[in-house]
Amino acid sequence: MGPLFRLEGLSFSYNPGCPVLDELCFRLDPGEKVALAGPNGAGKTTLFHLMVGLLTPTGGTIEAFGAIRRGEKDFKEVRARAGILFQDSDDQLFCPTVAEDVAFGPLNLGKRPAEARAIVAETLAMLGLTGFETRITHTLSGGQKRLVALATVLAMRPDVLLLDEPTNALDEATESLLTDILAGLPQAMVVISHDTAFLDRIATRRVRLDRGRLAP
Numbered sequence: 001m002g003p004l005f006r007l008e009g010l011s012f013s014y015n016p017g018c019p020v021l022d023e024l025c026f027r028l029d030p031g032e033k034v035a036l037a038g039p040n041g042a043g044k045t046t047l048f049h050l051m052v053g054l055l056t057p058t059g060g061t062i063e064a065f066g067a068i069r070r071g072e073k074d075f076k077e078v079r080a081r082a083g084i085l086f087q088d089s090d091d092q093l094f095c096p097t098v099a100e101d102v103a104f105g106p107l108n109l110g111k112r113p114a115e116a117r118a119i120v121a122e123t124l125a126m127l128g129l130t131g132f133e134t135r136i137t138h139t140l141s142g143g144q145k146r147l148v149a150l151a152t153v154l155a156m157r158p159d160v161l162l163l164d165e166p167t168n169a170l171d172e173a174t175e176s177l178l179t180d181i182l183a184g185l186p187q188a189m190v191v192i193s194h195d196t197a198f199l200d201r202i203a204t205r206r207v208r209l210d211r212g213r214l215a216p
């Protein structure tokens with residue numbers, strides 16, 4: 001099987017003359033769990049947004065799931081197969097209840113309501129959140145929101161996970177649960193994290209983003 005993602009010569013700037021990414025190259029193969037590190041403001045989150053088409057590169061190519069991706073139609077397909085966990089859970093959760101938030105993705109992908117309900121129950125159980133279905137999302141704690149945000153991503157059964165600081169705001173027990181879950185998932189993933197103990201347990205490879213490029 002070929003790579004899930006292949007980025008070639010990828011460049012991006014928010015402001016002309018100030019490149020955030022400068023001809024960056026990256027490849028993600030099936031089964032890999034890649035740790036993405038780098039200083040604050042290096043462009044890690046920007047890279048994720050480019051990979052799923054939330055931003056448009058100023059140069060280079062993005063190949064995902066065996067095809068070069070350019071337009072919005074291409075990236076809609078990419079977003080159905082590559083789930084992104086945002087750095088801020090409040091960007092991910094927008095429904096009144098946990099069940100509605102977790103069902104949103106599957107329903108959007110065309111699942112029937114009964115099927116979506118079963119996926120919600122299964123995904124919440126996997127994250128130790130059984131019984132949270134009717135909880136009001138905005139009243140959850142930071143750590144609970146983080147797990148529910150992850151549930152909304154996993155409920156779409158993505159082939160690739162792009163996780164932006166997944167252990168932020170988690171206590172020790174919840175972080176340990178999350179680490180076990182992520183370590184056991186078969187999907188390839190790229191994980192932005194500064195949490196070295198967490199990365200030691202899950203990462204199969206590490207890359208560092210600095211001055212617009214990736215280095216081992």
Ligand SMILES: Nc1ncnc2c1ncn2[C@@H]1O[C@H](COP(=O)(O)OP(=O)(O)OP(=O)(O)O)[C@@H](O)[C@H]1O
Nearest residue numbers: 014015020038039040041042043044045046047087
């Ligand atoms: N919407 C935006 N408009 C203009 N500049 C932006 C925007 N978003 C991010 N930037 C800038 O782009 C650079 C890269 O930001 P990004 O959030 O991708 O970095 P990061 O590596 O994820 O940082 P952190 O580790 O602090 O989360 C930073 O200098 C940031 O200020």
